[in-house]
Amino acid sequence: xxxxxxxxxxxxxxGLIATVIGFGGWRYAELxxxxxxxxxxxxxxxxxxxxxxxxxxxxTYKDSPQLKASAHPTEALRQAIKQLPHKDGILFLGxxxxxxxxxxxxxxxxxxxxQPLYNPGCGDAxxxxxxxxxxxxxxxIFYHASPPATMTTKKTFLPEMIVTQAPExxxxxxxxxQ
Amino acid sequence: MEFVxxxxxxxxxxxxxxxxLLLLITRTxxxxxxxxxxxxxxxxxxxxxxxxxxxxxxxxxxxxxxxxSFFCLMIFGLGFVQAKRLPIxxxxxxxxxxxxxxxxxxxxxSFGWLTWFSARTGLGWDGVFHWEIKARLAFENGxxxxxxxxxxxxxxxxxxxxxxxxxxxxxxxxxxxxxxxQGLIKLFFPLFFLAALGLLATxxxxxxxxxxxxxxxxxxxxxxDGSVSAGYAxxxxxxxxxxxxxxxxxxxxxxxAESLRIFAVLSLALPWTKQEGNVLFVILAxxxxxxxxxxxxxxxxxxxxxxxxLAPGFLLLLGWGIFVKVFKTPVEQYYLSxxxxxxxxxxxxxxxxxxxxxxxxxxxxxxxxxxxxFPLSAVLLMFSAQRQRAIILxxxxxxxxxxxxxxYYFVATERISIEEWLLTSLSRLMLHVAPVAVLIIGSSxxxxxxxxxxxxxxxIVQ
Numbered sequence: 001x002x003x004x005x006x007x008x009x010x011x012x013x014x015g016l017i018a019t020v021i022g023f024g025g026w027r028y029a030e031l032x033x034x035x036x037x038x039x040x041x042x043x044x045x046x047x048x049x050x051x052x053x054x055x056x057x058x059x060t061y062k063d064s065p066q067l068k069a070s071a072h073p074t075e076a077l078r079q080a081i082k083q084l085p086h087k088d089g090i091l092f093l094g095x096x097x098x099x100x101x102x103x104x105x106x107x108x109x110x111x112x113x114x115q116p117l118y119n120p121g122c123g124d125a126x127x128x129x130x131x132x133x134x135x136x137x138x139x140x141i142f143y144h145a146s147p148p149a150t151m152t153t154k155k156t157f158l159p160e161m162i163v164t165q166a167p168e169x170x171x172x173x174x175x176x177x178q
Numbered sequence: 179m180e181f182v183x184x185x186x187x188x189x190x191x192x193x194x195x196x197x198x199l200l201l202l203i204t205r206t207x208x209x210x211x212x213x214x215x216x217x218x219x220x221x222x223x224x225x226x227x228x229x230x231x232x233x234x235x236x237x238x239x240x241x242x243x244x245x246x247s248f249f250c251l252m253i254f255g256l257g258f259v260q261a262k263r264l265p266i267x268x269x270x271x272x273x274x275x276x277x278x279x280x281x282x283x284x285x286x287x288s289f290g291w292l293t294w295f296s297a298r299t300g301l302g303w304d305g306v307f308h309w310e311i312k313a314r315l316a317f318e319n320g321x322x323x324x325x326x327x328x329x330x331x332x333x334x335x336x337x338x339x340x341x342x343x344x345x346x347x348x349x350x351x352x353x354x355x356x357x358x359x360q361g362l363i364k365l366f367f368p369l370f371f372l373a374a375l376g377l378l379a380t381x382x383x384x385x386x387x388x389x390x391x392x393x394x395x396x397x398x399x400x401x402x403d404g405s406v407s408a409g410y411a412x413x414x415x416x417x418x419x420x421x422x423x424x425x426x427x428x429x430x431x432x433x434x435a436e437s438l439r440i441f442a443v444l445s446l447a448l449p450w451t452k453q454e455g456n457v458l459f460v461i462l463a464x465x466x467x468x469x470x471x472x473x474x475x476x477x478x479x480x481x482x483x484x485x486x487x488l489a490p491g492f493l494l495l496l497g498w499g500i501f502v503k504v505f506k507t508p509v510e511q512y513y514l515s516x517x518x519x520x521x522x523x524x525x526x527x528x529x530x531x532x533x534x535x536x537x538x539x540x541x542x543x544x545x546x547x548x549x550x551x552f553p554l555s556a557v558l559l560m561f562s563a564q565r566q567r568a569i570i571l572x573x574x575x576x577x578x579x580x581x582x583x584x585x586y587y588f589v590a591t592e593r594i595s596i597e598e599w600l601l602t603s604l605s606r607l608m609l610h611v612a613p614v615a616v617l618i619i620g621s622s623x624x625x626x627x628x629x630x631x632x633x634x635x636x637x638i639v640q
Binding site for chain 1: 180295297298299300301303305306307310311314315318324326330331332333334335357358359360361362364365388391392395396397400401402542543545546547548551554555558619622
């Protein structure tokens with residue numbers, strides 16, 4: 001192993017480190033991480049991650065007067081859910097095929113805790129999380145779907161997302177929108 | 179106040195971790211401030227999460243926070259007394275040599291950039307819906323995860339049976355901040371990166387620049403699913419694995435009880451951080467058992483050593499499994515039964531798995547040329563002074579990758595195809611061993627040539 005002298009090893013070492021760092025640095029720069037930096041997302045925002053998802057998903061955000069007024073869409077959704085009475089749980093209605101359905105449902109599910117949020121999976125092949133038998137809904141969130149005419153107490157969170165209170169007197173058995 | 183309260187939470191966490199470290203050291207020695215900080219942070223997260231979990235059965239809210247804080251201060255006090263008695267001296271606080279200045283500059287710049295980047299980007303999907311959600315619910319429940327969550331049907335997506343090191347550490351900060359704060363919590367994750375840099379810089383006793391510098395240029399460490407800024411558990415588990423590997427190596431070289439104790443505590447965090455940590459823990463346990471079995475002690479002494487090092491991790495691994503079973507937490511059916519028949523039936527997945535593994539290894543956007551350099555560095559290290567070290571280190575990278583790829587023979591593909599499984603998880607699994615691969619490259623860059631070598635056996639005697 002006479003060729004493994006100090007200078008030879010030093011050259012290999014230097015070459016290795018320069019190549020690894022240079023190549024990694026180049027690829028990292030090519031990924032342009034700075035384009036994902038958002039000045040709307042900051043360490044001073046308690047709902048930074050949820051707000052970013054809501055803003056990104058709800059494409060009408062920029063046109064919505066309700067959300068434009070609120071710098072924190074998560075807080076607006078939280079308040080809308082909070083106003084629902086406490087019963088067996090809340091329903092999230094709409095097709096899984098709608099953009100951002102899953103992310104919005106998961107956020108709503110977290111914000112509604114300890115009230116469970118069921119998703120009957122209207123019109124989807126995937127069954128979703130249907131509510132149990134004899135379920136008394138406290139309200140429903142319609143995403144890209146319209147509530148039945150019997151549901152009059154509603155708060156339009158966005159044109160695409162409507163938070164409604166379940167009817168007090170009228171029985172409501174068919175959860176999925178017509 | 180926005181930064182003061184989380185700073186207090188971090189200080190208490192560091193004090194607890196530092197106290198544990200000082201108690202684990204039982205001889206007069208010097209310890210580099212970078213190593214001290216790194217280990218204090220890692221041990222502090224273990225202490226905070228475990229104590230919140232255990233005390234959470236009895237206390238909640240302010241009472242829980244006060245109790246955990248009291249134990250943090252008490253452990254630091256005990257550690258401080260031990261450090262004074264022995265004494266243990268923390269060195270290198272003020273940089274003196276040019277190399278120190280260079281290293282501190284690298285640490286400052288990379289940590290500063292990553293902290294800024296983290297603060298200005300949101301948590302990733304798993305970061306929000308698997309990990310932060312648990313922290314949020316724990317915070318809302320007074321600091322301990324509500325038991326009803328474990329069986330809550332509609333929250334199935336959050337993997338209710340996942341272990342709790344990360345969520346309960348986050349919940350600790352939420353408790354001090356006073357609300358679940360997805361903005362401020364992003365400052366927590368770069369500390370794992372700093373801990374990894376500290377471990378890489380000091381693993382050989384003296385300070386090294388190469389390894390931490392290389393880690394700063396692995397794209398997936400900085401950016402993407404599983405990266406530091408995404409808030410996933412993958413990078414934290416990678417840092418604990420790095421720490422455990424370093425102390426396994428130290429034990430391999432010095433046979434010291436101190437190295438074994440630190441290894442025991444760091445390795446117990448593996449199953450407590452992420453499910454795949456079980457695989458990493460079992461691999462390290464097997465390597466350690468090989469070392470212990472090769473010793474010439476009595477079998478009682480060897481059994482004692484094995485128990486000292488592995489009992490905490492195995493207890494935690496089994497304890498968490500029993501806990502999840504007792505509370506009937508539904509485990510998502512992602513895996514088929516691990517039988518030989520399943521393996522035989524799925525052998526046809528081999529070409530797909532190998533193709534994706536090859537694709538991942540040369541994915542420049544994830545790794546640069548880390549995985550291409552790794553075998554070359556391992557060979558270089560074999561030619562250096564520490565052949566035994568090279569072999570162990572190489573195994574600590576190759577065995578987990580082999581085990582992880584083996585798991586794909588047992589994943590269910592009814593709803594998710596094997597390609598989707600590989601696409602969404604392989605890079606994150608490889609991230610678990612990436613810091614150790616960086617360690618190998620760093621070692622090979624700094625090691626001495628054969629003629630200058632001290633044989634391994636002599637090093638052990640010394």
